[in-house]
Amino acid sequence: MTASPAAVVPQRTDRRALVSWALWDWGSAAFNAVVTTFVFSTYLASRAFVDPAKVADTSAAGTALVERELAHNAAVVSTALTIAGIVVALVAPAIGRLADSSGHRRRSVLIATIGIVLSIGGMVFVAPSQPYLVLGAALLGIGTVAYEIASVGYNAMIGQVASGERTGRVSAIGWAAGYFGGIVLLVLLLVLCIQDFRGDGVVGGLLQLPATVATGQWDVRVAIGIAAVWLAVSSIPLFVVVPEAAPDHRHTGGVFGAYRDLGRDIARLWRERRNVLAFLVASAVFRDGVGAVFTFGGIIAAQVFGFSASQVILFAIAANVVAGVATFVSGRLDDRFGSRALIMVSLIGLAACGLGVLAVGSRTEWFWVLGLTLALFVGPVQSSSRAYLARLATPGREGELFGLYATTGRAASFLAPALFGVAVTVGGSTRFGILGIVVVLVVGLVLMAFVKPEPRVTFRA
Numbered sequence: 001m002t003a004s005p006a007a008v009v010p011q012r013t014d015r016r017a018l019v020s021w022a023l024w025d026w027g028s029a030a031f032n033a034v035v036t037t038f039v040f041s042t043y044l045a046s047r048a049f050v051d052p053a054k055v056a057d058t059s060a061a062g063t064a065l066v067e068r069e070l071a072h073n074a075a076v077v078s079t080a081l082t083i084a085g086i087v088v089a090l091v092a093p094a095i096g097r098l099a100d101s102s103g104h105r106r107r108s109v110l111i112a113t114i115g116i117v118l119s120i121g122g123m124v125f126v127a128p129s130q131p132y133l134v135l136g137a138a139l140l141g142i143g144t145v146a147y148e149i150a151s152v153g154y155n156a157m158i159g160q161v162a163s164g165e166r167t168g169r170v171s172a173i174g175w176a177a178g179y180f181g182g183i184v185l186l187v188l189l190l191v192l193c194i195q196d197f198r199g200d201g202v203v204g205g206l207l208q209l210p211a212t213v214a215t216g217q218w219d220v221r222v223a224i225g226i227a228a229v230w231l232a233v234s235s236i237p238l239f240v241v242v243p244e245a246a247p248d249h250r251h252t253g254g255v256f257g258a259y260r261d262l263g264r265d266i267a268r269l270w271r272e273r274r275n276v277l278a279f280l281v282a283s284a285v286f287r288d289g290v291g292a293v294f295t296f297g298g299i300i301a302a303q304v305f306g307f308s309a310s311q312v313i314l315f316a317i318a319a320n321v322v323a324g325v326a327t328f329v330s331g332r333l334d335d336r337f338g339s340r341a342l343i344m345v346s347l348i349g350l351a352a353c354g355l356g357v358l359a360v361g362s363r364t365e366w367f368w369v370l371g372l373t374l375a376l377f378v379g380p381v382q383s384s385s386r387a388y389l390a391r392l393a394t395p396g397r398e399g400e401l402f403g404l405y406a407t408t409g410r411a412a413s414f415l416a417p418a419l420f421g422v423a424v425t426v427g428g429s430t431r432f433g434i435l436g437i438v439v440v441l442v443v444g445l446v447l448m449a450f451v452k453p454e455p456r457v458t459f460r461a
Helices: 015-038 040-044 052-056 060-102 105-123 130-160 164-194 218-241 254-272 274-295 297-305 309-337 339-359 364-392 398-411 415-427 430-448
Strands: none
Touching: 015 040, 015 105, 015 130, 015 164, 015 218, 015 274, 015 297, 015 309, 040 060, 040 130, 040 218, 040 297, 040 309, 052 060, 060 130, 060 297, 060 415, 060 430, 105 130, 105 218, 164 218, 164 309, 164 364, 254 274, 254 398, 274 297, 274 339, 274 364, 274 398, 274 415, 274 430, 297 309, 297 364, 297 430, 309 339, 309 364, 339 364, 339 430, 415 430
16 A cells, blocks of 8 residues: 555553553453353344244154244344344445544444444343344344444554554453453353252342243343443443544545545555455455354354253353463464464364364264364464454554455455355254355365465564
């Protein structure tokens, strides 16, 4: 990208600003871990949204009918996420550019965060009954759009809490805060709301909440409400402490101007830096597959392997711990062998584990082994993708390239949910949705094969 005068970025790089910024990531676990992955989406795809008369039929025909109903529920969730991905791909570029040009980046994050909190709050009213399924899926889709829009502005704010030489370190702190926040919140919800301490399946958690479909399954719904409060409270410091961005007058012309600028950036990359464009395309695909691993992991655990709500959360806690540790360790491997190599090895590992989950039937112990092995590769793919692009970025123009990175990632965010839904519908069972995710990961791997290794820097003592 050709150089041009960059906008002045108001910075506050003290520890208080860093903690305030990272707390949004900490709080976002309410949406990532609780809503889209291990609690609410799993709840929507559960037997709570199947006709009770069908569930009561234990004959072979009745069991097959229930399985088809469950597959339909999973497909409804997938459709909501597919539509949300398409909406995000269409609006995120304009919103991100307009927030930069107006200097209202923090305001855009605030408005989108309010949207996330309200959508999560609305999920409390999704009762365990089939007529509420569409409402729940719609709220999930709305929350996803709001979350992705908030993430664009939030990621862009990293330059306001980190000087250039500390960007990678600060980014890793935020990422770690997200993982750790997910672990803490899931443990809290498990103990307060979900865990069946009495062993009778009637009430959940220390709060003794009704845990059956007949009594409204308030164990899950109260957990969702707590998650909404968690995000709202955790987000406050970001909007109080971190300064607002300055207007960037390089991007003008409103909505249409934002899309015109995006087109010019892509055309410039095609002419001058095609390897960067090739990586942006490949990463857009495989990052969507990686996201789907967690998005649909809870649904697969519950429907295919018979995990209870508390077992799903225990698995989620373990998976977050494994992913967090693996991400930390992968930094050294990235420096030693290169980002591209680590990305490709991780994608192979993800695809192999996904096929393994499909092949092991319904053996719970194998799901634990393969699922946690799969979690080893999730964080390294994400962190090495960012490191690869950082090595290719032109000094002084990193912001534009990472903005395009965020935009292209959203452009493919409907692929994995769509293929998951197609595989579930065609196969007639949620189990086959794994194939849809694996296909996206393999396509991303093939595209990465056409991407050149990043330039290496040798450091001398």
